[in-house]
Amino acid sequence: GENVEQHPSTLSVQEGDSAVIKCTYSDSASNYFPWYKQELGKRPQLIIDIRSNVGEKKDQRIAVTLNKTAKHFSLHITETQPEDSAVYFCAASRRAAGNKLTFGGGTRVLVKP
Amino acid sequence: NAGVTQTPKFQVLKTGQSMTLQCAQDMNHEYMSWYRQDPGMGLRLIHYSVGAGITDQGEVPNGYNVSRSTTEDFPLRLLSAAPSQTSVYFCASSYVAHHYNEQFFGPGTRLTVL
Numbered sequence: 563g564e565n566v567e568q569h570p571s572t573l574s575v576q577e578g579d580s581a582v583i584k585c586t587y588s589d590s591a592s593n594y595f596p597w598y599k600q601e602l603g604k605r606p607q608l609i610i611d612i613r614s615n616v617g618e619k620k621d622q623r624i625a626v627t628l629n630k631t632a633k634h635f636s637l638h639i640t641e642t643q644p645e646d647s648a649v650y651f652c653a654a655s656r657r658a659a660g661n662k663l664t665f666g667g668g669t670r671v672l673v674k675p
Numbered sequence: 676n677a678g679v680t681q682t683p684k685f686q687v688l689k690t691g692q693s694m695t696l697q698c699a700q701d702m703n704h705e706y707m708s709w710y711r712q713d714p715g716m717g718l719r720l721i722h723y724s725v726g727a728g729i730t731d732q733g734e735v736p737n738g739y740n741v742s743r744s745t746t747e748d749f750p751l752r753l754l755s756a757a758p759s760q761t762s763v764y765f766c767a768s769s770y771v772a773h774h775y776n777e778q779f780f781g782p783g784t785r786l787t788v789l
Contacts, residue, residue, distance in 0.1 A: 605780040665717040
């Protein structure tokens with residue numbers, strides 16, 4: 563089955579700096595890659611996603627890039643703010659698996675004011 | 676819309692006890708799933724369903740049962756609780772029409788097994 567690895571497990575940045583989280587996946591048939599944000603004590607919520615026919619997608623201060631050849635994708639957060647402090651999860655799925663998502667282990671991001 | 680709801684929010688069990696975690700959604704989603712979240716291990720899929728009467732196993736199904744008699748409800752049963760099942764459990768749902776659908780998560784149930 564699919565295996566998703568996520569790095570780093572923790573990330574501390576100064577407010578205003580950029581944060582980058584990287585994920586690798588094992589199943590070359592995976593074609594959908596969502597990112598979820600989970601604030602302390604809350605439920606995960608989708609913040610951005612990318613499909614395999616797209617190399618990059620941006621939504622305000624967040625962007626995701628995908629390299630299908632290398633089987634890795636990354637989340638970029640620019641101009642970080644204290645409210646960006648949370649745990650971020652990447653995930654992957656493939657069409658044949660329906661809606662099943664395989665998640666990475668998560669990255670705890672701390673934005674220091 | 677209430678979205679995805681879960682009860683209870685917190686539960687403490689003794690080893691060997693059984694219980695049912697409840698999950699309901701009012702968005703008419705065909706797909707529903709259960710995850711457990713343990714520190715450093717992300718979210719792992721326990722069981723899932725693509726519609727009423729259809730269930731299947733995920734990555735970590737042992738010790739859990741599910742059923743899907745209605746579109747709205749997807750209860751998770753712990754048959755004989757073990758300390759290894761101490762975790763936070765999330766239910767999630769989405770449309771099935773194509774697999775790029777956002778999965779909506781419930782608020783979670785924090786379970787402790789003593």
